Amino acid sequence: MRGDNFDLTQQKRAFLPKYSIQVIKNLALPLDNSEPSKKPFWIVKMSETALPRRRFLRGEFLHSLQSETVKVQGFQGVRPPWAVSEALFIQHCTACGDCVKACETQILVQGQGGFPEVQFDKGECTFCQKCVDVCQQPVFRPVSEIAWRHKIDITNECLTQKQVECRACQDSCEMRAIRFVPQLGKVAQPSLNLADCNGCGACISACPVSAIKLDYPQE
DSSP, X not given: OOOSSBOOGGGOOOOOTTOEEEEEEEEOOBXXXXXXXXXXXXXXXXXXXXXXXXXXXXXXXXXXXXXXXXXXXXOOSOOSTTBOOHHHHHXXXXXXXXXXXXXXXXXXXXXXXXXXXXXXXXXXXXXXOHHHHHOOSSOBOOTTSOSOOOEXXXXXXXXXXXXOOOOHHHHHOTTOOEEEEEETXXXXXXXXXXXXXXXXXXXXXXXXXXXXEEEOOOO
């Protein structure tokens, strides 16, 4: 699970039946001055909730461990703006919640493992940088860089596909990345200019039928 010559002292805890598990993706840190391993491993954090001894001995602990690993490994969502790569973010973030409290539009929540993630259905990002300013860990890139690489996609659930007039997404988009093209004998249809989209998420919360989804880039 961890290989030789790696210091995992802080993660050495007994798998006691009274604990439940939380699996976190991390990078192995070497004891010497060599480069850190690029191959991730899984840290098991323990929280004090009941796990009966009989269930533990029956192997339900290991089954839970496997399930939680899949949840964290398969995370697909949005970290705060200007966040570093997912592997580095999970390695350095302490899940303190400071950025969640600092978010002026309250779109940051503590998700799986307590790590912050964005929920655009709550509102939009104003790029106020408060999450960056309050954080004491190296989990953010320079704010001079692009905040996010995700883009939006308007699905077939859009009201205009049902010939219902709606331009809520266009009205919410300050970047004018969404415009509506007139159609002969039909309601105007949305057209995206992804080059102008900054990923703020305003259109997502504005859509009355939740027809706007995010496309996540591959790391």
